[in-house]
Amino acid sequence: MVCESWKATLDTYLDGELPSEEMRAFDAHVHNCPSCSADALTHLQLKRNIQAIGKRFTPSAEFRKRMQQRIAGKARRNSFGFAWVAATAAIAVLVAVSLTTAYNERGRVRTEQVYSEVADLHVATLASSSPVDVISTDRHTVKPWFQGKIPFAFDLPELKDSEFSLLGGRMTYLDQAPGAHLIYDVRKHHISVFVFQERSLRLPGRLDENSFAPKDLSFNVETWSQGGLRYFVIGDASAADIDGLARLFKDAS
Amino acid sequence: MYLTHFETQSDSFEELAMPLFDQLYNFANWLTRNREEAEDLVQETYAKALKGFPSFRLGTNFRAWMYRILRNTFLTSRTGLKAQMTLSLDSEEEEPPELPVEGNTPETLLMERSNLELLRRAIDELPVYFREILLLCDLEEMSYQEIAETLSIPIGTVMSRLSRARKTLRNSLQITVSQGMNHGL
Secondary structure (H helix, E strand, O other), X not given: OHHHHHHHOHHHHXXXXXXXXXXXXXXXXXXXXXXXXXXXXXXHHHHHHHHHHHOOOOOOHHHHHHXXXXXXXXXXXXXXXXXXXXXXXXXXXXXXXXHOOOOOHHHHHHHHHHHHHHHHHHHHHHHOOOOOOEEOOOHHHXXXXXXXXXXXXXXXXXXXXXXXXXEEEEEEEEOOEEEEEEEEEEOOEEEEEEEEEHHHOOOOOOOOOOXXXXXXXXXXXXXXXXXXXXXXXXXXXXXXXXXXXXXXXXHHO | OHXXXXXXXXXXXXXXXXXXXXXXXXXXXXHHOOHHHHHHHHHHHHHHHHHHHHHOOEOEOHHHHHHHHHHHHHHOOHHHHHHHOOOOXXXXXXXXXXXXXXXXXXXXXXXXXXXXXXXXXXXXXXXXXXXXXXXXXXXXXXXXXXXXXXXXOOHHHHHHHHHHHHHHHHHHHHHHHHHHHXXXX
């Protein structure tokens, strides 16, 4: 009977996660109890075997080299990734100079991180071999696909009389918060629309409808909050197109 | 001037991130079960981490941060979404019943026959939520706190999920033992 309580914490003991006093008591018990000692040995054996077979996959030398080059400064300087980092840095410098008196440093950095992350999500998705998980031009197919995958609902606009067409959608994360990522097309330009729950994001106060957006951003972007949801519309289409799609969303909600 | 700043930042990113390359690649393979997808996953993880590095707070757990990015990237991938369908975590507290052990235990089977392939298959067949937590604990030797940070769940949930993962694994191996005995192995 007494051993039952020991056995219940056996794995926690073997993981070394019991408080030190309990660890010492368990040590003493295992040394004097053949049954718990045998159990500890078998559980430990399983742990060791998992460790042995766990180290199973090794990256190829070619893949390792490729990754190192990407991370190394020289390769990155020529890549979009580096261009983006540099652009963000340039924005940081410009914004710091012009807005130091109006905004505090923390808010500024955070704002740029948000824009940077959203732009990153947009670019990474378009570069992916499968940018959308639900492929449909029908909003009545795309919207229900998100049910059960994200903890909120949102409306998609009717596009019949517009130049925009819906390509599909996928789940995404910003600040570890799940959200919807929709991709639209207008005259061969792809535009991403991101929808998140406002309260799930740690957003700086200045990210409101008429907020500042980094001037040197490679994309046009618009963001606003409506009905507890935070929307981002971003792409390399014209500012008028970005605004046009944003308006359709605002009217639909 | 900003180039110097970012070069410095990328240097420190490289110093922190590249030592984790092998283990992240290994973990990505366990999650995706596909070499090409694992490479894509690692690549995307590093790209995201590099971009997000300015927001990483030095002094906090970098390894957990990298694993969290990798895992979230996996969960939003096509394979990850499919994998999530295989298990509902609604009954987080429900423990699977312990199967009766007759004769050999799963561990003695593995010791006696040195048949680690059985264990590998059993881990491969675990739902992704069990597979990842088991590997983070037993392979990566992460503390419960580190696992909690990586999976963004409370420590209590780490303990209960780990316990369920181990019981499910042991039950699966136990079934293999029984089947092996029936087939005269």
